Amino acid sequence: LWHNENIFYAAQDQFKEMLAGYHSPEWIDQRLYDTEIRNLQHFGYGVKGFVLSMIETAIELTEGRVTGSEIQTIVDFGREMLATPVELLPHVEEVVTALSQDYPTMVITKGDLLEQETKVARSGLADLFTAIEVVSAKTPEMYRAVLRRHNINPHHFVMIGNSPKSDIMPIVELGGWAVHIPYHTTWEHELVEKPANQAELYSELEHVGQLPQLIQELSEKQ
């Protein structure tokens, strides 16, 4: 719905600049990624976990020589990330407005509860959605629980998202319809093979503006 990954990449660029005297940007990227993955199970998704991973990476890559004021700067990156205005993707506002008149619409997002609630609130779209669900991970079990809670039959459910791993594969597994709209960057961890066998339950679009026509086609098929 809104720009997100680019906020992480922008902070990561500043982080690499800070450590430029110690290591190459590629190596910093690699070590930060490894730290993030190792920390996922403890810290989950979101800005706070990302900041803690940057701090750990900085300590590791400088062999402890990183200064207090540099660490403070990393924490400040996080606070800035959280304060970044929510910038809707093209077509989102009119498409969500239109679809929400004909269908119940729900945001399912993973990550930090306060962070995601704040984002939805600041997006100006909150009132258009029937429900907003923040989950700790987008697994088939988690989707199943959300759909059950809302009495939604997966066969009548369309998920739209940019992450093959989080938004597409689990839905195809549940028998729902998944619509992939790639974002120009996708975090390495979210990349998986796209669905093959169940291709009839899967669509790919270039941008959100194409969604109403697809939904129209899907509803005529049913």
Add this chain to the structure above:
Amino acid sequence: LWHNENIFYAAQDQFKEMLAGYHSPEWIDQRLYDTEIRNLQHFGYGVKGFVLSMIETAIELTEGRVTGSEIQTIVDFGREMLATPVELLPHVEEVVTALSQDYPTMVITKGDLLEQETKVARSGLADLFTAIEVVSAKTPEMYRAVLRRHNINPHHFVMIGNSPKSDIMPIVELGGWAVHIPYHTTWEHELVEKPANQAELYSELEHVGQLPQLIQELSEKQ
């Protein structure tokens, strides 16, 4: 339901020991508390925000001289806190088991989503609850939304908790019944005046074991 605050206090004790060469324990407590309150709106409740506040406090109180390995130790405090086994309070297991047979029971907890979900899962109690709701803050609005979502009339709702600010006052405001069971420590930020006027909607117990009898009395009154 389980010990929680003491995990924060234990980490805070280690933190004070680490900075003992710089400042008195009282001053460290005070500065950490101020930092936590300032950060609440950005970072919310939970271990990750607490770790970031400890890091900022350490940088501030050492005027930036805190070392990389000390910062790493603070991050490790956080990981240990998250890994601490969930230790149920006395009577909780039998009381929740008994009450859940007669009434729908729900956990409403604030803080970090992953952290709280993990705790509920590890408590062994998850299956006893009809629902588990993690919220970013325990305000009257948030309780109202949760109760509406579950079609619960506030007048038929009993909230049991240890925090006057988060568990008691908002419920009394909504017209629900609030049962205060003090924990031996309560974070300064959660302390408020107890309800006075609406005293008939409020009970105080010493421990969870006294709850079934109170619920029995309340249900006879209705």
